Amino acid sequence: MDCCDNDRVRDVPADPGTGLTNFRRYTWWSLIGIIAFFLVFSVARSRIMDVAVPFVVRFAVVTALALTVAAVAVSISRRLPRVPSGSPDTDPDGPPPVGWLAAGGAGGIALGVALLAVRDYGLWSFGPAMTVSVIAMFLPDRRRWLLIAATAVGAAVLGGVTAAVSGQGSLFAAAFPAGLVVFTGWVTLGMLWAWDVAERLNAARRLSAELAIKDERLRFAADLHDIQGHHLQVIALKSELAARLAEADPARAAAEMQEVRRLATDALRDTRAVVQGYRRVTLEEEITNATRVLAAAGIDARMELDPAVPGLLPGPDRHLLGLVMREATTNVLRHSRARHVEVSYRITDGLARLTAANDGAPDRRTTEHPGIGREAGPRQEAGPGTGLRTLAERVRTAGGELTWRHDGDRFTVTASLPVERSGPEPAGDRTTAAATDLEAR
Template identity: 80%
Template sequence: MRDVPVDPGTGLTNFRRYTWWSLLSVTAFFLIYSVARSRVMDAATPVPARLAAVAVLALTVVAVAVSVSRRLPPVPLGSPGTDPGGAPPVGWLVAGGAGGVALGVILLALGDYGLWSFGPAMTVSIIAAFLPGRRRWLLIAATAAGAAALGGVAAAASGRGSLFAAAFPAGLVVLTGWVTLGMLWAWDVAERLNAARRLSAELAVKDERLRFAADLHDIQGHHLQVIALKSELAARLMEADPVRAATEIEEIRRLAADALRDTRAVVQGYRRVTLEEEITNATRVLAAAGTDARMDLDPSASGLLRDPGRHLLGLVMREATTNVLRHSRARHVEVGYRTADGLARLTVANDGAPEDPGTGRETGPGTGLRTLAERLRTTGGELTWRHDGDRFVVTACLPVETR
């Protein structure tokens, strides 16, 4: 069940975009920096080596971009840290890892004992993001140890100092892993919070449905059980005592009428909402969905409209709230209720409305805006709605003497 939008003013889509660009920008910057500042760019370096380094660099950046996109699934979200299609992009991860290693080998062969580790460090941190918690840190630790050993051995073999050549690559691997996984951890936390917010709004709707179902079950179960017992008694008395049987049948008729009346009372109690109750409920549900709801209410207006009018405006408030939750990506909702010139006016405005103002505005018989507009017209009122850019505004007016 999805009665609420996934990103109703939470900014999760923008946060995903920010995380993606941050990871890609940092990774691409350091990969390009490692090549631009290395001996690959020296005039003495053979042209094939330069071309190979540039080609490997391009492959690595593209592979990282695709891998990060798959690690950050677009809204609506799946489980944290998983690809929405069901599996990590193994091909792109292998390509990125191979590109990072190849770039490191080229730079190490040219004697860049510090810059060579950027490629492996960046790509390994991206690969680790697709692994479970302990495995990702084991991969980073193993890579750091391997980078330290390889850098130290290469520097020692060339007769140069091995301390920096061993310490810098190991530290770089740990640092890039810490930064990359930290950013992705923040994304996972935001995803879980958004899922909890959606669940809270859905549970509020389900609780109300369960309450209504329980009330209906209690009333119908009691009446039907008594009707069944008296029907059996009337059937047994039909031949032996027709007068008593007729009495029992009349009692069955009365019980059926009582059951119908009580059922109608339950339904009426469920639907006989007031504007005040619906405004309170809308504030709670919209807050649970992560939407900023601002109320501008005139306290003196509540007593000026009689119960039928308050009931109609309550239905309008309920329908407007349902439309906000189901058919928009609203960040802000503004509700105003005032009386002026003999009219009670309710206004509900939200942003994040779809481009097509006619889409999805009817939610069922008797509750859609068009049906409510007809009901308000019969009482001398008016219900209008308009689409202004990404804003959708519903306005209901009723004479304060409505009975």
């Protein structure tokens, strides 16, 4: 994810429905509560708070305790940003609070030295252990555990040597500080890990929503391209015909221009319908339209249709085959010199199969393209994201297959979808149908 994506994700506030805000609050209070409790406990239960200890020493210890707790609170707040970022481990909300981390580390060391001086071998390591675990939050995974391991070894050596010099048992004095450092790091970093995972999941959820919006925009752009490209191609064809007939047959030229006007009106209506989200293209409509358009272009169009097929296909499948029929017709008008077009629509081996073949492709060796990923003959594709390749993806998603074959001067497009024999699609309003179609896409 680049910087722009990070900024865009960070600008989006956390969705209250995810509970991420409450989870952050829980993590923040848990970390600070545990660390503050053990720091206060280690000082309150230590001999350093006895009245026999000078007041200045006790005051210095309490001051160091307050500074350490404040530094820990600020550092954890910086490590748990209020608005989730894209990568918690490497990109916390702003740079690490080096000053507060240094203050907390100094306070923890001061507490450890003071308690070790009065021979509290079981309590002196709380301050260093807690502050080291907070510092480790801002380090990468390997470095944070190296820091904790080094601190555990150092605490074990320091506690064991001090106890041995004092003539007391060194096993507990060495083992307890080391175990406390490891345990503290395990607990605090484990809670931080849970927060990081939740933050990543929330960022992924919001990114998925953005990608869904972009996919829908691309789908809309593809539909708009299909509608505008088809209508404009027919308008250009009829305008050229009217221009040639203007002198020889003015009456027919006028009729052709009336047809151009009707096509322009249809294009405007279809464009508005796409914007509103209610337009559905069906195969029956596209076959009828293709017959009329090809005949106007002087192309002999022969249709072999199975009347039982439409009732066996749901609306989204008829829509998808309609798009295939439209693309095949547009390619014939735009890229071929066809004189004959044959369209077949029937049931074969449990599949509704649509085949559109024309004889106007330039002569070349036989090539066959099973779906997506190859060239579709000479100029049959407008480029990535449109035409037969995009339709092949959509047909494959619907459980079917779209292929095209170039054999000599003959170009054949074949689309097949499995037949559902549950009966025809129930009648309903166009809004419900459009919603079903959108979900199928």
